[in-house]
Amino acid sequence: MKDRRFGIAAVSLAALIGAAITIGNTAGLRLNFTDSAPHGLWFVRATGESAIKRGELVEVCPPELPLVRLMADRGYLSPGDCAGSGVTPLLKPVSAVPGDTIRLQQGQPVTVNGVALPNTVAMPAVPA
Template sequence: MRRRCILLFLTGGAVVLTGLAATAFRGGYRLNLTPSEPLGLWRIEELQRPSAIGDLVFVCVPATAAFRDAWRRGYLRRGLCPSGIAPLIKTVAALPGQHVEIADHVRIDGRSLPASVVRKIDGEGRALSPDPGGLLPPHHLFLHSPFASSYDSRYFGAVPDSGLLGLAQPILTFDR
């Protein structure tokens, strides 16, 4: 009898937690467990205007060989985006028509992007290949994170704005 009560209690708790998680997910709430932005609870806020430089956004990346390789290396997590990867939280650093130069750091339209050192190797000593840069095509965004080890457009290039989910609003976060 006691085991049955415990089992019923645990099952009920699991059902309640699953329901809360599903409700939060439908409400746009997400957990960030990566150091590119502060850890914690975030919310996707619908963007009612075109994206702008400086917007902190949630974005789904496309299902390309480069992103599958990044996932295998552990740079990205599994998630519910169509690519099977979790949405990224990044800052919009450049928009279509802007020119991006990537060398030892990033320059956009000739101006240095702060905190944009381009690394040659990752934390495990594996070679990193920077994106060649160039003129951002229509409907693409160049994304950046000031976190030194962030995997962002320095390495994967501009991404289609069709993957933009909305603005990233911190709810309960913890600085790194």
């Protein structure tokens, strides 16, 4: 009898956690455990492109590209619900806005208005 009650309690708890995660995600709550943004609970809301400012965090879905598939296959990107790519949306800081000059050069960090962005040199194991 105790085993049955334990089983019912475990299934009920799992259902409750699943419902809470689903409702939270629908409401715009995101748990971030990646290094692309500070770890923690974030609230995501829709906004127009013109309202985005440098330094703000945005949620983005990587496009369906061979490079994104390679990164997912290697475990750099987690499986998720982004349409097309099938990976988890990423929280990323905005580094450039309309009017900024962006420079990409192989083997060099990305620059915005002549200022190098940290951690933007391509990984040698990633062909891009």
